Amino acid sequence: MNLLPASVVATASATPPAAKPMPIPEPKTALGGASAPLHVKRLVIASGVHDREPLTVTEPLRADGTPIYAFAELSNPEGASENVRITFERQGGKQRAGDVVLPVPGKVGRHRTWAFTRHIFAPGRWDAVLRSESGTELGRASFDVKQT
Numbered sequence: 001m002n003l004l005p006a007s008v009v010a011t012a013s014a015t016p017p018a019a020k021p022m023p024i025p026e027p028k029t030a031l032g033g034a035s036a037p038l039h040v041k042r043l044v045i046a047s048g049v050h051d052r053e054p055l056t057v058t059e060p061l062r063a064d065g066t067p068i069y070a071f072a073e074l075s076n077p078e079g080a081s082e083n084v085r086i087t088f089e090r091q092g093g094k095q096r097a098g099d100v101v102l103p104v105p106g107k108v109g110r111h112r113t114w115a116f117t118r119h120i121f122a123p124g125r126w127d128a129v130l131r132s133e134s135g136t137e138l139g140r141a142s143f144d145v146k147q148t
Contacts, residue, residue, distance in 0.1 A: 037079020038104060043072050043130050043139035049114050060144035063121045070128035070141065071114040072102075080106040083133045086115040091125040091142070123147040 045061075046054030046069040054071040061068055070086045082104050088097040100115035120126060123145050130139040 037076055037106075038082060038084070038132060038138060039075045039077075040130065040139040041073040041075060041110070043070065043128065043141045045069065045128055045141050045143040046071050046114075052112050054114070057143070060146040061120075062148045063123050063145045064148040065118045065121070067116045067118050068120055068128075068143070068145075069114050069116040070130070071112070072130055072139070074104055074111045074113070075109050076104050076106055076111065077109050078107070082106070084113075084138065085131045085133075087129050087131070088117050088120060089127050089129055090122055091127060093122070093124065095122050120145055 044054050045057050047057045047061075048055040048067070049069060049071060054069065068088065070088070072084070072086070074084070076082065083101050084104055086098060086100045086102065089095070097119040098115060098117040102113045102115060104111050104113070126143055126145055128141045128143070129137060131137050
């Protein structure tokens with residue numbers, strides 16, 4: 001399995017939304033279990049982050065080292081602090097980019113965090129996968145990458 005580094009951009013908690021947030025589709029996969037304290041409000045692919053909100057992505061993305069962001073909004077109202085992990089995985093292949101661990105504070109109603117990678121060079125269908133500390137999949141967002 002190819003495992004390539006990604007970069008963590010930033011994290012933010014409990015701040016008001018930007019004036020013009022982009023429309024956000026629902027993540028494909030819901031929370032892994034009823035007992036898990038984390039809840040995924042949204043998981044999206046973006047071309048960047050501005051004022052702690054994802055920027056609209058132009059699809060398909062390019063396989064040329066341009067940053068690809070995975071933006072997650074989570075709540076953890078009853079739980080203790082926990083880490084989540086974001087990876088970028090190619091569908092039907094063994095390529096992976098990134099393995100970014102991000103902290104989620106406990107007892108917060110809204111926490112936004114994001115990671116990005118510049119290490120996607122293979123065209124095809126990719127997923128940004130959000131997992132809990134224990135490895136449970138919390139969410140998945142798909143995107144297309146084209147050869148440049």
